[in-house]
Amino acid sequence: xxxxxxxxxxMALSKLPGLGPRSARRVVLHLVKRREVELPNLIKRxxxxxxxxxxxxxxxxxDTKNPCGVCSDPRRDDRxxxxxxxxxxMWALDRSRLFAGKFHVLGGRLSAMDGVRPEDLSIDKLxxxxxxxxxxxxxLAMNATLEGQTTAHYLIERLEEYPVRLTQLxxxxxxxxxxxxxxEGTLAxxxxxxxxxx
Amino acid sequence: xxxxxxxxxxMALSKLPGLGPRSARRVVLHLVKRREVELPNLIKRxxxxxxxxxxxxxxxxxDTKNPCGVCSDPRRDDRxxxxxxxxxxMWALDRSRLFAGKFHVLGGRLSAMDGVRPEDLSIDKLxxxxxxxxxxxxxLAMNATLEGQTTAHYLIERLEEYPVRLTQLxxxxxxxxxxxxxxEGTLAxxxxxxxxxx
Numbered sequence: 001x002x003x004x005x006x007x008x009x010x011m012a013l014s015k016l017p018g019l020g021p022r023s024a025r026r027v028v029l030h031l032v033k034r035r036e037v038e039l040p041n042l043i044k045r046x047x048x049x050x051x052x053x054x055x056x057x058x059x060x061x062x063d064t065k066n067p068c069g070v071c072s073d074p075r076r077d078d079r080x081x082x083x084x085x086x087x088x089x090m091w092a093l094d095r096s097r098l099f100a101g102k103f104h105v106l107g108g109r110l111s112a113m114d115g116v117r118p119e120d121l122s123i124d125k126l127x128x129x130x131x132x133x134x135x136x137x138x139x140l141a142m143n144a145t146l147e148g149q150t151t152a153h154y155l156i157e158r159l160e161e162y163p164v165r166l167t168q169l170x171x172x173x174x175x176x177x178x179x180x181x182x183x184e185g186t187l188a189x190x191x192x193x194x195x196x197x198x
Numbered sequence: 199x200x201x202x203x204x205x206x207x208x209m210a211l212s213k214l215p216g217l218g219p220r221s222a223r224r225v226v227l228h229l230v231k232r233r234e235v236e237l238p239n240l241i242k243r244x245x246x247x248x249x250x251x252x253x254x255x256x257x258x259x260x261d262t263k264n265p266c267g268v269c270s271d272p273r274r275d276d277r278x279x280x281x282x283x284x285x286x287x288m289w290a291l292d293r294s295r296l297f298a299g300k301f302h303v304l305g306g307r308l309s310a311m312d313g314v315r316p317e318d319l320s321i322d323k324l325x326x327x328x329x330x331x332x333x334x335x336x337x338l339a340m341n342a343t344l345e346g347q348t349t350a351h352y353l354i355e356r357l358e359e360y361p362v363r364l365t366q367l368x369x370x371x372x373x374x375x376x377x378x379x380x381x382e383g384t385l386a387x388x389x390x391x392x393x394x395x396x
Contacts, residue, residue, distance in 0.1 A: 042211070
């Protein structure tokens with residue numbers, strides 16, 4: 001039915017996360033119907049991002065400027081540094097607007113399975129930032145996975161020699177979590193880290 | 199976190215069907231990570247489609263050529279014409295590869311509620327195609343909705359004067375349908391249209 005060009009677009013869209021062949025087709029039909037306004041608009045937005053996208057030299061965040069919007073924001077606290085695995089993690093934390101400091105993106109996690117070693121991550125850069133001084137607290141915000149926690153432990157070892165306060169995200173029950181449905185690992189963490197009632 | 203440009207792209211993507219703010223963000227992150235290959239590739243595909251997209255003068259299908267690939271396909275049977283409401287319906291039927299004739303897209307359905315009248319649909323064009331001769335059968339493939347069926351009835355009235363065989367898609371149990379879960383309307387249709395066992 002659809003021409004080669006439309007098929008090619010459907011294929012390209014179906015490779016995006018969360019989209020399959022069926023939803024890609026629906027998106028194409030939607031764009032086909034709105035080819036006067038929405039299609040050119042989407043193309044322009046993609047082009048702007050493509051042309052200006054760059055990795056921040058300081059924190060490795062991806063943004064349209066360098067240093068990125070976070071690193072160059074004067075309202076942010078330079079003394080707090082939050083270390084995350086990926087840009088996605090940084091964005092997720094930043095959306096919550098609960099952390100007003102700066103970030104450092106490692107670019108992955110240590111993994112014997114995938115052959116990711118310390119030198120593959122942006123750890124030397126992190127140590128250099130810390131050695132540079134001016135940082136009071138480092139929040140290790142790794143994922144609560146085996147590899148994320150291995151990475152956190154490795155970082156703790158490397159960072160111990162610096163005069164900074166090292167903290168980690170709390171582990172425990174997620175909001176709305178029902179004990180009956182939670183895995184044993186989470187329950188164990190929540191129990192181990194139990195706190196006195198205030 | 200994200201710059202204005204990235205936010206604008208996320209907004210544009212989140213308006214696509216099947217995508218919300220959350221999945222749009224995931225798509226942006228995916229594209230951001232693959233900005234060397236996948237992002238330019240997607241832009242190119244969108245541009246090709248945008249530049250060449252046009253409505254077929256014969257059947258109103260949307261394609262990158264005019265007449266469209268279906269109308270200009272010599273292997274298709276000119277004597278069978280399938281009338282559908284929307285381009286999406288035409289594509290859905292064509293994907294099934296069960297109909298080897300040509301199509302006619304009405305561009306909607308009659309609807310008192312939405313104020314869609316016969317002159318708003320491509321009905322005159324359909325009658326002209328039929329009057330032109332050479333068509334043996336017209337398959338009315340409207341949706342099994344109230345408005346779709348109203349449109350089908352209206353078309354039957356208008357087409358009765360022509361020497362063509364009028365058929366409609368069968369209504370009844372969908373494949374895998376369990377009686378217990380089907381609505382009464384479908385059950386009534388399936389019972390009314392029951393057929394002798396072969």
